[in-house]
Amino acid sequence: MEQTLAEKILARAAGKKEVSPGELINAKIDMALGNDLTAPVAIREFKKIGVEKVFDRERLALIPDHFIPNKDIQSAELAGVLRRFARQQEIVHYYEVGRMGIEHALLPELGLTLPGEVIVGADSHTCTYGALGAFATGVGSTDLAAVMATGELWFRVPPTIRIVFHGQLPPWISGKDLILYTIGQLGVDGARYAALEFCGPVIEKLEMDARFTIANMAIEAGAKAGLIAPDEITFEYLAGRAQRPYTALHGDVGAPVSQEFNWDVSTLEPQVSLPSSPANARPVTAAAGTAIDQVVIGSCTNGRMDDLRQAATLLKGRQVHPRVRLIVIPATQAIYLQALQEGLLETFIRAQAVVSTPTCGPCLGGHMGILAAGEVAVATTNRNFTGRMGHRGSQVYLAGPAVAAASAVAGEITHPAALQEVN
Amino acid sequence: MRTFRGKVWTFGDDIDTDAILPARYMNSPDPRELARHCMEDADPSFMEKISPDDIIVAGKNFGCGSSREHAPLAIREAGIACVIAGSFARIFYRNAINIGLPILESPDAAAFLEEGCTAEVNLQTGEIMDLASGRKFSAAAFPSFMQEIMAQGGLINFVKGKV
Numbered sequence: 001m002e003q004t005l006a007e008k009i010l011a012r013a014a015g016k017k018e019v020s021p022g023e024l025i026n027a028k029i030d031m032a033l034g035n036d037l038t039a040p041v042a043i044r045e046f047k048k049i050g051v052e053k054v055f056d057r058e059r060l061a062l063i064p065d066h067f068i069p070n071k072d073i074q075s076a077e078l079a080g081v082l083r084r085f086a087r088q089q090e091i092v093h094y095y096e097v098g099r100m101g102i103e104h105a106l107l108p109e110l111g112l113t114l115p116g117e118v119i120v121g122a123d124s125h126t127c128t129y130g131a132l133g134a135f136a137t138g139v140g141s142t143d144l145a146a147v148m149a150t151g152e153l154w155f156r157v158p159p160t161i162r163i164v165f166h167g168q169l170p171p172w173i174s175g176k177d178l179i180l181y182t183i184g185q186l187g188v189d190g191a192r193y194a195a196l197e198f199c200g201p202v203i204e205k206l207e208m209d210a211r212f213t214i215a216n217m218a219i220e221a222g223a224k225a226g227l228i229a230p231d232e233i234t235f236e237y238l239a240g241r242a243q244r245p246y247t248a249l250h251g252d253v254g255a256p257v258s259q260e261f262n263w264d265v266s267t268l269e270p271q272v273s274l275p276s277s278p279a280n281a282r283p284v285t286a287a288a289g290t291a292i293d294q295v296v297i298g299s300c301t302n303g304r305m306d307d308l309r310q311a312a313t314l315l316k317g318r319q320v321h322p323r324v325r326l327i328v329i330p331a332t333q334a335i336y337l338q339a340l341q342e343g344l345l346e347t348f349i350r351a352q353a354v355v356s357t358p359t360c361g362p363c364l365g366g367h368m369g370i371l372a373a374g375e376v377a378v379a380t381t382n383r384n385f386t387g388r389m390g391h392r393g394s395q396v397y398l399a400g401p402a403v404a405a406a407s408a409v410a411g412e413i414t415h416p417a418a419l420q421e422v423n
Numbered sequence: 424m425r426t427f428r429g430k431v432w433t434f435g436d437d438i439d440t441d442a443i444l445p446a447r448y449m450n451s452p453d454p455r456e457l458a459r460h461c462m463e464d465a466d467p468s469f470m471e472k473i474s475p476d477d478i479i480v481a482g483k484n485f486g487c488g489s490s491r492e493h494a495p496l497a498i499r500e501a502g503i504a505c506v507i508a509g510s511f512a513r514i515f516y517r518n519a520i521n522i523g524l525p526i527l528e529s530p531d532a533a534a535f536l537e538e539g540c541t542a543e544v545n546l547q548t549g550e551i552m553d554l555a556s557g558r559k560f561s562a563a564a565f566p567s568f569m570q571e572i573m574a575q576g577g578l579i580n581f582v583k584g585k586v
């Protein structure tokens with residue numbers, strides 16, 4: 001029987017020749033992840049199990065990134081739990097402030113998430129690593145505790161939904177627009193329990209940064225994983241980076257899927273998801289003119305080099321609208337440094353943006369840019385649920401970096417091309 | 424596994440984890456502290472209204488969004504006896520089973536039960552009854568593997584038995 005990429009990876013991790021959707025399996029975990037919010041709960045549960053050591057000190061990454069640098073005393077205590085556990089267990093991949101970055105940008109950058117692997121993280125956006133052809137999925141803290149003790153976890157094999165993008169990408173369209181469009185079409189539970197596989201000529205030409213953005217938001221359609229088959233672009237990205245040997249896997253041609261969608265994106269407009277659901281995706285023109293108070297460019301969705309470059313292209317020689325606060329957050333220290341070397345940070349600062357050290361920060365309403373009641377933001381993040389970025393009376397519009405940067409200058413939601421015409 | 428009666432509190436479709444337990448309260452891992460903010464961004468007065476053994480009834484895709492286990496922990500510690508929904512988001516479903524928060528999937532019951540009514544739930548059989556009308560619904564059965572986890576009081580005990 002032909003198998004999809006997700007099925008192939010799970011079969012291998014379960015030590016089986018093949019698996020089929022619905023089957024319950026026990027899979028070996030290649031990499032596990034916890035952060036400053038979810039790992040303390042996992043550590044508490046791990047201690048109840050009664051094993052001394054984690055299953056493999058090189059395969060558990062602990063990344064303080066959410067309320068980091070510590071935003072208050074309670075957050076400092078949580079970070080302390082992580083730090084002490086990492087030291088005591090001699091965890092290899094613990095990254096302290098100054099070395100850390102947002103987990104889903106940092107782990108791939110360090111070559112710790114690889115094709116063909118099964119990766120779990122106590123964070124829903126763990127699905128990001130699917131961009132490399134891994135089966136990566138978010139779990140809760142208790143699941144992570146079980147993995148820390150045993151190196152294994154149970155899964156129900158998901159059916160695969162195939163998304164095929166055709167055509168030629170118009171200007172200003174990036175990975176974010178493709179995934180917002182997808183979620184708009186599927187709805188927030190359209191892929192519930194399923195694996196999304198993105199493919200076709202448009203995906204084949206996309207660079208890794210855009211692929212990470214797409215896989216990152218698979219969970220926003222309810223998916224268990226979002227996968228892109230590894231190819232030359234993937235292998236080039238991994239060259240000199242991969243920290244373990246790996247075996248890339250590919251789905252069989254003609255493998256049965258539960259649904260398939262074919263979309264021509266040649267005339268797609270930049271997408272914006274209106275409050276308060278990522279599935280409220282609309283062409284940017286539908287929201288154009290909406291006055292805004294804040295713009296956030298960053299997060300595990302759009303805080304990578306290509307995102308910052310796109311934003312800088314629009315901000316160069318311009319200034320953020322006097323009514324707007326623009327906050328730019330490079331996702332990792334390496335990205336921060338590269339942005340510095342390329343002169344992007346200077347562009348941002350001259351445009352009167354705030355540039356922050358890597359952190360999740362405002363993405364989840366943590367710190368570094370919380371919204372007051374009645375305020376409206378455009379963010380390159382992945383969720384715009386009620387209260388996500390602050391007060392429950394605030395609103396978030398999701399967009400890619402081009403729309404976000406253009407809107408910051410215009411003071412209202414704007415098509416990037418419109419900005420270029422005025423100036 | 425027990426049978427109980429509780430007052431029903433209804434919510435709509437796609438109730439996300441930010442509504443169940445806003446991230447701003449996640450700087451504490453203490454379940455009792457989390458419970459004080461249960462459902463706060465969906466209904467700010469929720470915690471003032473409820474009594475032990477009350478039941479949350481929601482539409483489809485309950486618990487979508489983040490993987491935070493803090494969300495089902497807050498519901499459990501708030502004294503909610505179980506959540507009945509049309510469907511559950513994947514990670515929330517796993518988390519609830521892992522931490523021992525009873526959940527029941529029944530689109531029919533979720534559509535029928537109204538705010539303020541009293542429902543009787545048998546967790547063993549998955550039978551849900553609206554007390555006033557006597558209407559009965561049955562929730563989808565869990566696979567035996569998950570029943571085993573639940574019978575042992577959650578995943579930690581289950582794993583403990585294996586290592």
Ligand code: SF4
Binds near residue numbers: 301360382
């Ligand atoms: S950037 Fe936002 S979505 Fe990504 S891991 Fe951090 S809080 Fe979660």
